[in-house]
Amino acid sequence: MNRMHPLTLRFHDPETERAFLRQLLPRLRLQGRAAIVVGVFVYFVYGALDHLFVPPNQLGLVWVIRMLALAVPLGVLVLTFTPWFEKANQFLLAQVGLSASLGLIAMLWHLPVDSSAYYYPGLMLATFYTYNLIGARFIQALGINVFVLLLYNLLFGFVSAYPDPMLLSQNFFMISANLIGGAAGYLVEYQRRQLFLREVQLDRERRLHLQRSLHDRLTGLPNRDLLDDRMNQALALARRDSERHAGFFVDLDGFKSVNDTLGHEVGDTVLREIARRLVAATRETDTISRLGGDEFFLLVQDIGSCDAAAHLAEKLIRIIEEPVAGLPDMPPISASIGICLFPQMGLESTPEAIIRCADQSMYRAKAAGKRRYQLAQ
Template sequence: MSAITQGASPPLRRFSLRFCDPQREHAYRQETFPRTLIQGRAAMLVGMLVYLLCGLLDIWYVPPEARWSVWQSRLTALMVPSLLLVVSFTPAFQRLAQWWLLAVCVAAGFGLIAIQSQVPLENTPYYYPAMVMLTFYTYNFIGVRFPYALGIDALLLASYNLVFGVLLDYPAHILFSHNVFIVSANLIGGATGYLTERQGRQLYLREKELEEERRFHRERSLHDPLTGLPNRELLYDRIEQALVASQRHRKLQGGLFIDLDGFKQINDRLGHRTGDKLLEQVARRLSASVRKTDTVARIGGDEFFVLARDLDAEQDIHRLASKLLENLSLPLADVPEPFTLRASIGVCLFPYPGMSVDDIVHRADMAMYRVKSAEKNGYCLAKYEACQSGAGFRPDTA
């Protein structure tokens, strides 16, 4: 289970809101980038529109001789989001998305300071509210992460006081009133941005926990609890896939039904715990005998099934069956010398006319019983109704 569930160290850093696990942080950014991209583009377009609308105030509050200079400042600031809208359609945007969005906020902020510096003091109440709007825009709209937004707004607040408090020497009471509203906007917007990002990341964690739980229960429902091998349901699904592939690509597939000989005697004499350990050993040996593309399944009791995919020739199934018999006949740990374990294997090769998943398993099962009813410790091909013993080939005489 996750760190949250286990009560381990917190998965989120308290201030930066980064995940403590770098891989999870990277995965989160990859998954949320499409939303950040859409939000960033929308915010840039809306921000440019608002920036232009604020220019309507110039008609009444900017002296005619200063209007061109004000518009130069405004258009210079607008060049940044205009350029980044183009960049957002290139791979370069994803690599530095947060920095690009920060650049938009910085350009907007310094543009507003430049514009207001050219407005008569008595008209500043009509312009400094734009700094308040920019604060909320940075924290809550453009998609900049909280730590970066906090840093940018702190920089803009310091620059605002430097320009208007030191360079332009605004009256203290006017500058103080501006600061009250700008700082208040930072407190409200910052708190909202922090909580929104924190809740979003916690929701992401919870979604991943639920995905892991669903995956765990799905895997558990499709695998044998003792050996960890696929169970009958998952096996049938993979046979269905092999069946479709065999029809499409005309590749030979093979199903091997394996029944252990002598297991019941060992289980009865040595106990179920020893029997369970033996089945686990068998599962490991079977898995080690096949390719990664093949499937080893336990379908119940001491019965196993191997699905061999994409065989080059029929001889491949002979070699595989012989290998399985050889590996299963090796001495077993925790099992005394008098007890031996062998196997009877039935083989069904496909494709063939009228095949189905049930029919493939049934044919392999019937071929296995032909070995079982003969001398055991061998394998039989259902397709040719020919059997082989552990010692060598012999045609079926049953």
């Protein structure tokens, strides 16, 4: 189970962390844009009341500071439409919250002490905004808001020297806003990451279930359903590119004696070994399927010619006849192989027709004495 750092909430596994951030990116784009629009609107509305609390000779200065502060979110808004946002989205979103707080602090620095009753609540709004709306990660929002709290106390507790009771009261509310907003931001990110892990687990289970449903339990080879899908793809490629493919129906000769003399457990071992050999003898683009019992089917794409198909069939018979390690007393086994090249005139272009064609050729090989192959007529 992937673990998270208790403070930063970062996954210990780097690949899991990267996957989480990739999944989060589209939502961050939308959330960041919406939060910036809302924040800019509130910042402007805030300024509509300036004339009630700001001396007339300082209104221009306050609006200059406000517009400088708004330049950051507007710039980030533009960057959300560029590749830069993908590379540095957390840093950019965090700067939006920081600029809102620094703008308010700059206004307070240039205004009389009694104006703080109007602008100071804006810092608490900026605190919640950074933790809970802009989309910054908890640890980054925490760093920004702790920095703002320290800067506020440095400027107005030591440099400007606000009255102690007022500063104490303001600190109480700012710290409370950090505790409440930070706790909410922490829980939201924690739950989002837990949900991501659960989705990854469910997706892994779905893929495993799908793989099991499309593969033979004994050998792990594709089953008939997956074979049909691969053959339909091959047929589509053949129509488009005029390529020639081949189906090999492989039936083991002498396998019944293995089961009868050594038991089904040994027979299963032999089937798994034959499956391994068939996979090793073909290309990654080919499909080896177990149809059931001791019957296998090979879909070999872009076979080229009848001679190439015959050469491969001879190779398959040779590797099947090789002794199985650890079973010195095993009865000899071989294979009868039927080959159907497709597409071809008179043959229906369906997986069922191709398998049936190869199956019929395999029976002709058995009738001719086994341990051989037959090409479809």
